[in-house]
Amino acid sequence: MEPNTPRRAGLMLVSPLMLVLLLVFIAPVLMMLPLSLREYVAGTGISDRWTLVNYTQILTDDYYREVVVRTLQLGFGVTLICLLLGYPLAYYMARTTPRIRFALTMLVIFPMLLNLVVRSFGWIALLANRGLVNNLLIDLGLLERPIKLMFNLTGLLLGMSHIFLPFMVLMLVPTIQAIPRDVQAAAYTLSASRPRVFWSVTLPLSAPGILAGSILVFVLTISALVTPRMLGGPTYKVMATLIYDDFLQTLDWPSGAALSFTLTAMTLVIIGLSSRLAKRWGGQS
Amino acid sequence: MKLDDKPGWGLATVSVAIIAFLQVPVLVVVLAAFSKTAYLTIPPKGLTLHWFEVVLTDSDYLGAAWTSLWLAVSATAGSTVLGLAAAYALHRRMVRGAEFLTSVVMAPLVLPSVVLGVALLQYYTLTGLRGFTVGLWLAHVVITVPYVVRACLTALASVDPSLEDAAHVLGADGRTAFRLVTLPLIKPGLVAGGLFGFITSLDNVPVTVFLLSASQNTLPVKIFTSVEQGVDPSIAAVSTLLIAVTGVALVLAERWTGFHKYV
Numbered sequence: 001m002e003p004n005t006p007r008r009a010g011l012m013l014v015s016p017l018m019l020v021l022l023l024v025f026i027a028p029v030l031m032m033l034p035l036s037l038r039e040y041v042a043g044t045g046i047s048d049r050w051t052l053v054n055y056t057q058i059l060t061d062d063y064y065r066e067v068v069v070r071t072l073q074l075g076f077g078v079t080l081i082c083l084l085l086g087y088p089l090a091y092y093m094a095r096t097t098p099r100i101r102f103a104l105t106m107l108v109i110f111p112m113l114l115n116l117v118v119r120s121f122g123w124i125a126l127l128a129n130r131g132l133v134n135n136l137l138i139d140l141g142l143l144e145r146p147i148k149l150m151f152n153l154t155g156l157l158l159g160m161s162h163i164f165l166p167f168m169v170l171m172l173v174p175t176i177q178a179i180p181r182d183v184q185a186a187a188y189t190l191s192a193s194r195p196r197v198f199w200s201v202t203l204p205l206s207a208p209g210i211l212a213g214s215i216l217v218f219v220l221t222i223s224a225l226v227t228p229r230m231l232g233g234p235t236y237k238v239m240a241t242l243i244y245d246d247f248l249q250t251l252d253w254p255s256g257a258a259l260s261f262t263l264t265a266m267t268l269v270i271i272g273l274s275s276r277l278a279k280r281w282g283g284q285s
Numbered sequence: 286m287k288l289d290d291k292p293g294w295g296l297a298t299v300s301v302a303i304i305a306f307l308q309v310p311v312l313v314v315v316l317a318a319f320s321k322t323a324y325l326t327i328p329p330k331g332l333t334l335h336w337f338e339v340v341l342t343d344s345d346y347l348g349a350a351w352t353s354l355w356l357a358v359s360a361t362a363g364s365t366v367l368g369l370a371a372a373y374a375l376h377r378r379m380v381r382g383a384e385f386l387t388s389v390v391m392a393p394l395v396l397p398s399v400v401l402g403v404a405l406l407q408y409y410t411l412t413g414l415r416g417f418t419v420g421l422w423l424a425h426v427v428i429t430v431p432y433v434v435r436a437c438l439t440a441l442a443s444v445d446p447s448l449e450d451a452a453h454v455l456g457a458d459g460r461t462a463f464r465l466v467t468l469p470l471i472k473p474g475l476v477a478g479g480l481f482g483f484i485t486s487l488d489n490v491p492v493t494v495f496l497l498s499a500s501q502n503t504l505p506v507k508i509f510t511s512v513e514q515g516v517d518p519s520i521a522a523v524s525t526l527l528i529a530v531t532g533v534a535l536v537l538a539e540r541w542t543g544f545h546k547y548v
Contacts, residue, residue, distance in 0.1 A: 006377075006379050007379065007380070009374070009379060009459065010374040010377070010379025010380040011374075011379075011380060013370040013371060013373060013374035013379065014370070014371045014374045014375065014379075014380050014386060016367050016370065016371075017367040017368065017370070017371040017390065017430065018371070018386065018389070020367065020423060020426060020427065020430075021389060021390065021392075021427065021430075023423075024405070024423045024424060024426075024427050025392070025393060025401070025427050026389075027408065028401070028404040028405050028407070028408035029396070029400070029401070029404045031404070031407065031408055031411065032403070032404045032407055032408075035407055085303050085306070086303075088296060088299045088300060088303070089299070089300045089303045089304065091292065091296065092292045092296050092297060092299075092300040093300070095292045096292060096297075104300070104304060106535070106539070107304050107307065107308070108304070108307065109535070110308075110311075110531075110532065110535060111307050111308065111310075111311060113484055113531050113534075113535055114311065114527070114528060114531050115487070115488050115504075115505055115508075115524070115527050115528075115531070116488055116490065116505070117488075117490060117505040117508040117509050117512075117524075118311075118314060118508070118524040118527055118528060119310050119311070121314060121508060121512065121516075121520055121521070121524055122309075122310025122311060122313045122314045122524075123310050124512065124516055125310075125313045125314060125317050125516070125521065126309070126310060126313055128516065132313060162306065162307065162309075162310065165303075165306075165307060166307065219395075222397075223397030223398065223399065223400075225398065225399040225490065225491040226490045226491065226509060229509070230509065230512055233513075234513070240397065240399045240491075243399050243400070243403060244399060244403075244494075247403045247406060247495065248494075248495070253403075253407065256403055257403070257407070260397075260399070260400040260403055260404070261400075263397050263399075263400060264396060264397060264400050267395065267396075267397060268395070271395065
C-alpha cells in the first residue's frame with residue numbers, strides 16, 4: 001500500500017453502507033417530517049395546507065392523550081415487572097457456578113431468539129377466553145365463566161413482561177458479577193444482616209445495570225408493535241398500533257407521521273437522560 | 286455468620302420458577318400444535334399430526350416460508366458484506382468521524398421499528414419503489430446491518446493490530462494480510478453477527494408488514510395478520526416448526542461460535 005491510500009481505502013470501504021443508510025434510512029425518516037405537517041381532510045385525504053394540528057391533537061385530544069398515557073403506563077409497568085422478576089434470577093446466575101450460569105443463559109436467550117409472533121401467539125393460547133388459563137381455572141371450579149385476560153392492560157403487561165425479561169436479565173448479570181464479593185463479605189464481617197447488605201451494598205452497586213436494563217426494556221416496550229397488536233387487538237391501542245392503523249387502515253398518514261416523531265422523540269429523550277445519569281454515576285465512583 | 290455469599294435454596298427455587306415462566310408460552314404453542322381440539326386443554330385431548338400436514342401442504346404457508354427464507358438469506362449476505370467492510374474501516378479509524386459514523390450505523394436499533402416501517406412506506410410510495418422486492422431487501426439490510434457491524438467491531442477489538450503489521454512486513458499487501466490474518470481471527474464474530482442478523486430479518490414484522498406487495502407474505506407477517514381472523518391450530522403448527530428451527534440454529538451457533546458472547 002502507498003502511504004496516502006488508507007484514507008481513500010477507508011472511504012471506499014465505508015461509503016457503500018453509508019449510501020444505503022442515507023437513501024433507505026435517513027432520507028425516508030426526514031421526508032416524513034413535511035408529511036407530519038400536512039392537513040388531513042377526512043374523505044378527501046392529504047391536502048396541500050400546512051398545519052401543526054397533527055402534533056397539538058396528541059396533547060389536546062382526549063383519545064390521543066389516553067393512548068399516550070396508556071403507552072407510558074405499559075412502559076413503566078413492564079419495566080417494573082421485569083426488574084422484580086429479573087433481579088433475583090440475574091443475582092442467582094451471577095453467583096452460581098459457571099456451568100449452571102451457562103445453562104441458564106441458554107434458557108434465557110432461547111425464548112429471546114424465538115420469533116416474536118410465535119411468543120405472542122403462545123400468550124394468546126394462554127390468555128384467550130377459551131385459552132389455557134381460563135379453561136384450567138374453570139375445570140378446577142375456581143371460575144364460573146372465563147375472565148377477560150386479553151385486549152386489556154393485564155394481557156399486555158403479562159405478555160410484554162415475558163417478551164422483554166431476557167433483555168433485563170442479560171443486562172443485570174454482568175453488573176452483579178462485577179460487584180466484588182469482598183465488599184459484601186466486609187459488610188457481613190461488620191455484622192450487617194442479609195437484608196441490610198442487600199439494601200446498602202449489593203443494590204446500590206448494581207444501579208448502573210438496573211438503569212441500563214430498565215431504559216432498554218422501557219424503550220422496547222413503548223416502541224413495540226407486534227405484541228400489543230396481537231394481545232390488544234384492534235381496539236385496545238398503544239402509540240405503535242395507532243401508527244399502524246393510521247397508515248394501513250384509516251390512511252390518516254399525517255397524523256401517523258406526527259405520532260411517529262412523537263414516539264421517536266420520547267425514546268430519544270429517555271435514552272439521552274439515562275446516559276447523562278449514567279455518566280454522573282460513573283463520575284462519582 | 287456467613288462470609289461467602291453463595292445463593293441459597295430459596296433463591297434457586299425462585300430462579301427456576303422464573304426460567305420456567307420464560308418457557309411456558311413456548312411449551313403451550315408446541316402442545317397446541319399436536320392437540321386434536323382447536324382449543325388447548327391440559328392434559329391435551331388426543332394427539333395428532335394433522336395440523337402439520339395442513340401447514341406443509343398449504344401453498345400460502347409454503348410461499349410465505351420461502352419468501353421469509355430468501356429475504357433473510359439475501360439481506361444477511363448484503364449486510365455482512367457491507368457491514369464487514371465498514372466495520373473494518375471504522376475500527377481502524379481509516380475515515381474521519383468514525384465514532385459519528387458508527388452511531389449512524391447503530392441508529393436503526395434506536396428508532397422504533399414501526400417508525401422506520403411507515404417512513405419507508407411513504408418514501409417508497411413517493412419514489413415508485415412500493416411493492417418492489419428490492420425495496421424490501423434494502424429495508425432488511427438496514428435492520429440487520431447494526432448487528433453485523435456490532436459483532437464485527439467486538440471481534441476486531443480483540444485482534445492485535447500488530448499481527449497485520451507483521452504480515453505487511455513479511456510482504457503481504459493490505460488485502461492479503463486481511464484475508465489471511467484478520468479474517469480468520471474475526472470469523473466467529475462475523476458468523477455470530479450474521480446469524481443474529483438472519484434471525485432479526487426472519488423475525489421482523491414492524492417494517493416488513495408495510496412494504497410487502499399484495500401477492501407477497503412472510504411467515505411472521507402471515508401469522509401476525511391471520512391471528513386477527515381468529516386462532517387456528519395450524520398457526521401453532523407453523524410456530525412449532527419455527528421453534529424447532531431456532532433451537533437447532535442456537536445449538537449449532539453456540540457450538541461453532543460461542544454465540545452468547547455476541548448477543
